[in-house]
Structure formats: C-alpha cells, structure tokens
Amino acid sequence: MVAKKVQQRLGYKTGEYVVYPSHGVGVIVAIEEQEVAGLTLELFVISFEQDKLTLRVPVAKIKSVGMRKLAEEDEVKKALDTVTGRARVKRTMWSRRAQEYEAKINSGDLIAISEVVRDLYRSEEQPEQSYSERQLFEQAMDRMSREISAVKKLTLTEAVQLIEKQLAKSPKRTKADAADAESDEEAA
Known part of the structure; x- marks a missing residue:
C-alpha cells in the first residue's frame, strides 16, 4: 500500500x-x-x-x-467550570427533560453536553437515578470525556477523573431537593 x-x-x-x-x-x-x-x-x-x-x-x-x-482549551475550561455549577433541573415531566437532554448531547456542543453532565450527576449520598437518567448521564459523560481527552491529550480515564473532580466541587443537591423534584414530576 x-x-x-x-x-x-x-x-x-x-x-x-x-x-x-x-x-x-x-x-x-x-x-x-x-x-x-x-x-x-x-x-x-x-x-x-x-x-x-x-x-x-x-x-x-x-x-x-x-x-x-475539537474545542479550544478555553472552551474546555468553560465546560469544566459549567459542571461545578448548581444543577438546573426544570420542573417539567421527565419525558420532556429527557428529550431536551438528548438534543443537547446530540448537538455536539461541549458546553451543552457539560450542562447535561452537571444536571444529571448524583453523588454517593444522593438518591439513585432511574435507568434512563443513568443512560443519559453516561452518554453525556462519555462524549464530554472523549473530547476533553483529545484536547488535553489525556487518556479517557484521566479525562473522566478530571470531570469527576470538578463535579465533586459542585454544590450538593440534598435528598430533599431530589425528592421535591420527583414529587413535582409525579404531580405533572
């Protein structure tokens, strides 16, 4: 050849x-x-x-x-800063939010994907995610970590650890916040 x-x-x-x-x-x-x-x-x-x-x-x-x-270094920094922010979970039905999350993931926009990671992240002390929430979170995390690993020339594992480190800095959602969101969901 x-x-x-x-x-x-x-x-x-x-x-x-x-x-x-x-x-x-x-x-x-x-x-x-x-x-x-x-x-x-x-x-x-x-x-x-x-x-x-x-x-x-x-x-x-x-x-x-x-x-x-690929995103520039400053856009990667902005995406990492986005995941440290407070989760913005709309009080709409899950099916509607799931569609919005899916659209953000498939937009290819690193900032939009980082918003999905931020909004669907659950720490150890928070309630379990539903199967569909977990799937969307993992899909967004995968897209975000692949781009960050390519931009920063890290392994995929190092990129995931970097994102998780940033997520750990985010303001914690309490179980009460999550329960409120779920009860609002069921009422809708």
Missing part, C-alpha cells in the same frame, strides 16, 4: 480529530472520492475507535451536519 499522504479540505486534514454531533469525537483517516449515482463525491472518512464505526461524510455536507474541530 502507498504511504498515506496528508490531505486537506476546508481546513480539515487527515489524522485530525473532529466532533461529529451524533457520534462524538472521531479522527479523519482519509479523504476519498466515490462515485454515487453518476456523481463524484469527495468524502471525509471518519473513524470512531470506541464505537468501531467508520463514517463517510460528503465534504459539501460538513456545515449542515454540524461537524466541527
């Missing part, structure tokens, strides 16, 4: 980490041309190692799908 040459399109180049909103952090492994229905398309080939997924995105669709470069 011929040695890989670094190709570049629209400011993106092979070997570069990017964020694809609905899949998280991936790396551009190639830029290739493919013929589809008689048209020649130029495609970014993006590999998502943890998910064992390869995605081909037409270069022309980059903006419309929301693909972006």
